[in-house]
Amino acid sequence: MAIDRPGSPKAGGEMFDVTGGAGVATVPDAAGGSSTVVSSEAGIEMEAALPAVAPMQPVGSPEAIAIRDLDEPSGSFTGAVPQAEISLREGESAAKNLSGFSESDVREVDENFVRLLRTVRENRPHDDLEIIRKAWSFCLQQHEGQKRRSGEAYVIHPLEVGQLLAELKMDSTAIAAGLLHDAVEDTDVTSPEIAVKFGEQVAHIVEGVTKLDKIKFANREDHQAENIRKMLLAMVTDVRVVIIKLADRLHNMRTLKHLPVEKQQKIARETLDIYAPLAHRLGMGKLRGELEDLAFRYTDPYAYEQVSTEVDALRGEGETFLHKVVKELEEKLREHGIKGRVESRIKRLYSIQQKLSTQKIPVDQVYDLFALRVICNSVQDCYALLGLLHSIWRPVPGRIKDFIAMPRSNGYQSLHTTLIAPGGHQFEVQIRTEDMHRIAEEGIAAHWKYKASDNVTAKDEQRLVWVRQMLDWQREMSDPNEFMSTLKMDMYPEEVYTFTPKGKVVVLPKDASPIDFAYAIHTEVGNTTTGAKVNGRIVPLRTRLRNGDIVEISTQAGHAPSRDWLSFTKSSRARNKIKHWLNEHQRERAIEIGRKLLEREARKYKMVLSKYHEADYDKVASEYGLGTQAELLAGIGFGKYSSRQVLNKLEPGSTLAAEPVAPEGGVGNAIGQMSDAVKRVFFGKGSDSLQVEGQDDLLVYRARCCNPIRGEEIVGYVTRGKGVAVHARSCPNVQNLLYESDRRIQVEWSSPPAEAGAVKAQTYPVKLTVLCDDRTGMLKEFTAIISDDGTNIRSVDSKPTADGNAIVDFVVETVDVRHLNRLVLNLRKVPGVRDVHRVTKI
16 A cells, blocks of 8 residues: 655754674655664664654674665554464455555455454454444445545555554554544444444544534634534543544545645645644654654655655764664663663654754754663663763763653653763663563553453543543633644643752643633632742742742732733733633623613614613624623623614614714724725834734724735724724634634734736835845845845845854845745745745734
8 A cells, every 4th residue: 555655865863773793774754765773682663752663673793784665664562463373254355445456455454454353363362353343334335436535445544543543552442443534534424323323422522623624613713613613622531532533634644745736735734733733742753753753744844854854864863873882871771780672763853944044053953862761660760771871971060850750641651861872972861671661662552441441540641631621721722723823832742840948840841821820729829829838938920930940929819810920920820810710800890881882872873772681682693603792792891892883783874864963982993984094104004915804993003013915814803992903823822812802803814906017016015134155245135035036135244153153134024924934935945044024023
């Protein structure tokens, strides 16, 4: 079966393995390239961030390296297939259902199903295979004649998902659900039918994975958010839902090349934003690593190739260095009687790109580009080995981390240290036990409750705590976009470990404040916080906490949260609790303001509001898509709706009876009376290209903090007295501003005028920063590229950096996002350019 693989021979995490220092093998990596393998005792696997290749037997000598092609990329869940006597039964063959396909294709599908059964038998020998056989027959029947975009039979997809689940050692129920996961969505089968044929558990899992295609949403973002919410809620009661969804996404990413380019980028971006972080949060390191590298290839092809090339240039020297270090370390292990196996790797491409982007360094300065992992028999051996390593090589201060004593929130445990070898080479070493290694690779799949034994330990349940917490905080968020932004923030936390005065450990996100700490203790403690002490000293509430800090919170009854807290809180729990409190109190105030504005407007037109009943207001509210009178009054108070328009809806024609004495000072009236010319004078050139859904009397302007341009995803925020501020959805201020869902409003880019061909296109100023080599002629090349693209340059500023590079800032005029992306791509192609990025604020 032909499936999509990452396309560069330079990509992927490398694996090196030496057995007794005698043998080396080269195996394909995630991109179809080669990786050298070495092993101390029992083969190797990759780091937690890297998917692993099944252990390979070393061949030949260090000088004779054999290369052979594998069907699966590095990081896929490959494993030895047991040779149990398992074969097809009547009705299980794909022959009838794959009409139009060759005999070899049919034979391959049948062989893959037998391979699936053998994998299940090997990993879970006591599981009943009948439900899997039954599900496969049903899958063949329902998907008969269906094809994927690639032209291959559709049944290949659920079969590959089932194989991934089998390699994760999932039970028969999960694998049956994996084979059926598209049945409800893509065929006429219903969830009740699945329940009748396969039981309630299978039906519940399939329903959790099925997307909400039958419900119409206002936009794609809301649709995506509700699908994710539905999956996560189902996951709370059965974690198999999300594991199947991750396996489904992994196979889709492997075959992504068959889709149109725009769809590729959308799916890849969603994978990086949601599914890879979700795999990380659940501790599934192998799966997360492959998802990231596959998505990276489509989201930024140029950076993918550039990093691949730079890593490839360092490959030879890196392999030689790692072979030498592995051999030396194995000798020391034997000498000191420590049993363990040694692995080595070169860091994954996406992880490297993340370091390059955040630290602005070249590839050869990534400190953990080369790494070793030693898997020991016991925790005691892990700590003994850490001391041994520090006696052999000099450790780098600040790079020693003990995740065994203090595990990460996703259950990951290891000792990390960065060492310097003779010659100045830095490399990282991770030390863990076999159990820790399995958890780092498989995460929640290694500790879930649906094991052969029904005995669920407290440790197993602890690994589902984060999943259950999601059920709590999602109840407070009715807005899909807020739900998604909070989810993204919560799925990829870098943690700091702090303590209460009594010694209890409180794990918080990196750069968390005492406010985060207070809310982690209790909501009421957070709401009434007035001050904090860190390590015995009084500190400001915006102080960033560090590992080991002892934090003491001061509270006062009646004290309330401040909106300013949102600017420095980092944990999703704290932010949600603050937003919830502010929402409740802001809403009460807005209702009161709305009532007063409506009464004031009514007096101008000599209307008596007392004659209208609640049902009258509810009817007007429904015309705005609202449910109650309170929501309508809140909308008026926030400035989202015009009080004059509401009065006219209560009594049509009432506001036309007489001209009001003076215009109202609020958004709804004063702005509505301004001419388009006045709007342009006060609010700038960009307002003509934006429009508010269903409103014609609100001023619209581009927020200066992010300067959105045509083609970007945007969101509107009703400001008091200034109109509607339009922000890019990616703007960091959006998270702090838009917690008040009543003040969010739907905005969109207006359609270009019909005579657009005769009128100069609307342009937007954008600032680009280029980090490059400081060499003669560089600025000339940049300006030539921009000029040749027909782009106007408003300003240029360049300055050298301390490390011999240069930073060049351009302010250029762009037409839309596509124009900007094309310009950035062309600038990146100039030799010597390290990075090009957009600065949102000019």
